Amino acid sequence: MTTPLVRIRDLQVDYTRRRRHVPAVRGVDLDIAPGEIVAVVGESGSGKTTIANTIIGLLPENARTRGGSVEVAGPDGPVEVVGAKEPDLRALRGSVVGLVPQDPMVGLNPTQRIGAQVGEAVRLRGVKGDAVADAVQTYLKQAGIDDPELRARQYPHELSGGLRQRVLIAIALAGEPRLIIADEPTSALDVTVQATILDHLESLVRKSGTSLLIITHDLAVAADRADQVVVLSEGKVVERGAPDEILVAPEDPYTRRLIAAAPGLAHGGRIEPRHELADTDVATSDPVIRLEGVSKSYPLPGGAGTFAALDDVSLQVAKGRTHALVGESGSGKTTTLRIALGLEQPDSGRVVLKGTDITGKGWRQTRPLRRTVQIVHQNPYASLDPRFTIGQTIAEPLVSFKVGDRRSRAARVAELLDQVSLPASYAERLPAELSGGQRQRVAIARALTLEPEVVLLDEPVSALDVSVQEQILDLLAELQERLGLSYLFISHDLAVVAQVAHTVSVMSRGRVVESGAVSSVFGAPQSEHTRALIDAIPGRISARRREVVHA
């Protein structure tokens, strides 16, 4: 075997938090061969990003490498990164190890043109003059950007998330590194964009012989592309091997849990809806909430006409069922939700809540009815007031609607905490003391405080780790059964939708392109758009690959 590009032995890294040392990486060994694609999989806090940051010498200030060795093959032989001085590390960055960071929306300097930002990386290789601009075009094109000349002159805010991620890939390519680290490179993007970008990155490195280190929490994403998968848990490697071996015969219970939690992997890449519903049962006579021919448009900046956010959208949520709304960002999911909640008025069409038309009615008039509709937001880190205790947060709707006194409110809080499987003692805690999954439980409890009939769920699990997602989805299903709730569930992830929804509407550019029972829409998709969404589910590639192997 050739000498590895990166050779990690017994790496140990601590973080100092409030004067305490918290171990993040505890004795990890890892080799990356030239041209190899390695995926490190684990939940947040498993230490996977710390490993990546160690390789590129960009650990945060409160991190301390306690032991071990990380050798990176520099131009003049291996360089020991642990304990290295800044100039030595800088010589590796960009030219030997490139980085594609996690969130494309904030990964680019907002006040510098795209061309300048890519050009900077080109210049660091010693390229000068006109050659820089040419090289910038080449890398942008390589990263899959169609109109590199135009894009180079634009600022980051003028580009979509997918394009920005491609720019970040171009920046990494511009250093002509031997290894590219992709740290959760697409988790902030739409599924369909995610798939194309990862495919593109993979084909790029395969063609040029560059090594790729994918850092991800999604085993399915890893399995689809990597030569070697390393599963990390609490700073230790619990399993490693070729993706097919790991998926077929996982040895560690943690890996098994990850596989079970990845909806795309669990059923061999096929979507298996949890709820079967005959097409004849889709429509009900008394839906809890109904949107009829709703349209909404917004003026474009600079008076350049209007943008149709919603165009003749109709849907209904049946009592005790879950209706899912799927589509990419910008397809109108959130606008639909805001109109259903009465936060915005439609230009035309009606919103009927429990048989009452609430369109055009004032906030005050519909307030009593509004108790029956509650919402759970996407990001549990942003939706809870950091200065409110959990108890205050959950009790706030009661205070706002003047229900009960202090004692009855406290009792209700305890009851709700129990319903979402949190200890009653959590009422005294602050959000900062809770994990993401626990916070989302609190957000769900808050939505349930006023005993609503409909809960609007806006991507309730997309900010969470895969294994936590599973738990929250189970909780939602259990609450639905116990309390007879109806859900309007917004998601871009079809695998998640299949797990929870009875019926579904697929949206694209403000229109509903397909709708019906989940089993029939996903089983026999009629529109191009639905098919693209289904193809983008991670895990399908490896599942298909395995079928070929086993056939």
Add this chain to the structure above:
Amino acid sequence: MKRYVLSRLAQAVGVLFAAFTVTFAVLYLLPSDPVALQLGAAGIETDKLTDTQLEAAKAQYGLDRPVAEQYLSTLGGFVSGDLGTSIAKQQPVAGLIGDRLGPTISLSLAAGALSLLVGTGLAYLASYVRWRPARLVLSRLPSLGASFPQFFIGLVAIQLFAFQLGWLPATGSRGPESLLLPAVTISVLTSSLLAQVLMRSFDETLSQPYVVTARAKGLSRAAVQWRHGFRNAILPAMTILGLLVGLTVTSAIVVETVFARNGVGKLAQESVLSQDVPVVLAIVTLAAAIFVLVNLVVDLLYPLLDPRIVQLPRKVAVR
């Protein structure tokens, strides 16, 4: 872009008009008798006048007209450049201010330039230095500078540099060397405020993910801070620039008094003491005009520094 400039211009005019009106209202609609107040400024004791003499005196200064009429004629005068006549000095206000404007403008410019230089430099250095003790000292300096009152700094400076060391003149407004002490006195406060805002802004900017991107390219820390940190860090600090200039103007009153400089600040102090309402009105309006002008310049500079700004005002509600 054109729309942006026009809207900012309209806003500036509106603010200026409001400032004039509020000042006028405060000065003329005070619970005291504005007539007695102003005639007192002219050295006329209203108690000792007969009714006819009082009427004549009122008529002489235009104080017999209704307040609304006085307001309109004063406003008209201001628009056409006539700032009225000082009651105490019996001279045109425009001339009075004009004579004193030179020293104040040079003081404000010197203090402003010094504050920008020192404030920015301090913040830049504090966020660049890695050595903890130095970093700590640098980051604490602004709070220290902001906590001394200006008259105190001025007096200490005079004591030290003029009387003890004899390097610089203690008072007067002649020559550039007389400018140094008062300018430093003003800029201790203003540069401290600027540095405080900038330091936070640098901290925030340098912890942004795009800084990681820049470092991962292989740029040195110095290059990252200069090319990616600086421009983004000064954006939030721009908003307090107008405030700082306003502070320089008000500081001029105190500092010109301490250093016996013959500027507008001193004129303002004298006019307030002698209750010379037309002069006070003109000076306050002038200060407001400078404040508005600086904010206008800042607003017009914004889109040049931050490409996102022109698109912001009318945002489409699409996530």
